[in-house]
Amino acid sequence: MAKLVLIRHGQSEWNLSNQFTGWVDVDLSEEGVEQAKNAGRAIKKAGLEFDYAYTSVLKRAIKTLHYALEESDQIWVPETKTWRLNERHYGALQGQNKQEAADKFGADQVHTWRRSYDVLPPLLDASDEGSAAQDRRYSNLDPKLIPGGENLKVTLERVMPLWEDEIAPKLLDGKNIIIAAHGNSLRALSKYIEEISDDDIINLEMATGQPVVYDFDEKLNVLGKEKY
Numbered sequence: 121m122a123k124l125v126l127i128r129h130g131q132s133e134w135n136l137s138n139q140f141t142g143w144v145d146v147d148l149s150e151e152g153v154e155q156a157k158n159a160g161r162a163i164k165k166a167g168l169e170f171d172y173a174y175t176s177v178l179k180r181a182i183k184t185l186h187y188a189l190e191e192s193d194q195i196w197v198p199e200t201k202t203w204r205l206n207e208r209h210y211g212a213l214q215g216q217n218k219q220e221a222a223d224k225f226g227a228d229q230v231h232t233w234r235r236s237y238d239v240l241p242p243l244l245d246a247s248d249e250g251s252a253a254q255d256r257r258y259s260n261l262d263p264k265l266i267p268g269g270e271n272l273k274v275t276l277e278r279v280m281p282l283w284e285d286e287i288a289p290k291l292l293d294g295k296n297i298i299i300a301a302h303g304n305s306l307r308a309l310s311k312y313i314e315e316i317s318d319d320d321i322i323n324l325e326m327a328t329g330q331p332v333v334y335d336f337d338e339k340l341n342v343l344g345k346e347k348y
């Protein structure tokens with residue numbers, strides 16, 4: 121019945137330089153642009169047609185969506201941009217080099233920050249430079265909802281209202297949806313969709329620019345999952 125395509129943005133400038141990114145609005149690298157276009161070509165080749173598109177308010181995901189839709193000749197598809205699909209907020213780690221952080225705090229600690237389900241990164245204060253509280257794009261958001269740092273659990277909790285209010289009803293109505301977002305907002309969504317345990321989610325990685333296609337029955341049970 122309905123299909124849902126999840127696509128992590130193409131390689132970003134900070135994926136390339138190995139920096140924690142989170143809510144920092146970093147652009148795609150040249151390779152990231154190519155990955156997004158290739159995703160669009162794969163979508164076209166597979167004959168995937170969308171009724172709705174969703175993305176975050178960060179340009180690496182927005183541009184990935186646009187390249188993918190343009191290459192598959194469906195740039196007209198109605199799209200929604202929402203902070204609920206943003207990357208998990210990496211708190212005070214944002215901007216730091218991941219290798220340098222591992223040298224400073226230990227590889228185990230950094231792995232725990234990156235992949236554990238419920239350990240929070242060091243938090244940013246609302247008054248800190250670089251806090252999203254000072255960013256105009258979040259000015260219509262209740263300040264209490266603006267995070268100073270998130271783990272996967274908190275990320276899943278803020279993705280779920282979007283799933284419940286918008287995505288699931290449309291899939292139940294047989295509509296096909298593409299979501300272009302981020303490694304961890306998509307890991308959170310996959311955890312819910314595939315009912316992956318808190319322990320096992322540590323092993324799920326999302327490749328940049330690779331479409332993941334879920335096929336659902338009319339009760340939203342997963343019939344199949346394919347990667348292009």
Ligand SMILES: O=C(O)[C@H](O)COP(=O)(O)O
Pocket residue numbers: 139140141142143207210234302303304
């Ligand atoms: O925000 C980031 O740094 C990346 O998009 C995801 O990083 P991770 O692989 O460390 O979770």
